[in-house]
Amino acid sequence: MGKKDPCGIRIELRISHGELSEIVDPTRPRISFFMQRFRNLGLIETNRDHFLMIKENKLTNYLVQIG
Numbered sequence: 001m002g003k004k005d006p007c008g009i010r011i012e013l014r015i016s017h018g019e020l021s022e023i024v025d026p027t028r029p030r031i032s033f034f035m036q037r038f039r040n041l042g043l044i045e046t047n048r049d050h051f052l053m054i055k056e057n058k059l060t061n062y063l064v065q066i067g
Contacts, residue, residue, distance in 0.1 A: 009054040
């Protein structure tokens, strides 16, 4: 689903918050809450082509900290 990129992992599929909530089970508003939280933490961003960029190293470090 994702492609390695110098900036992280690039997801080129357009997935709505509603579709994502069907996959991982929280409600759509919770998905929006977490997506914004992850943006604020610098774990994800949207690039100029509107692809979702996952900052793999930052995400890994975050998961280690909360784990």
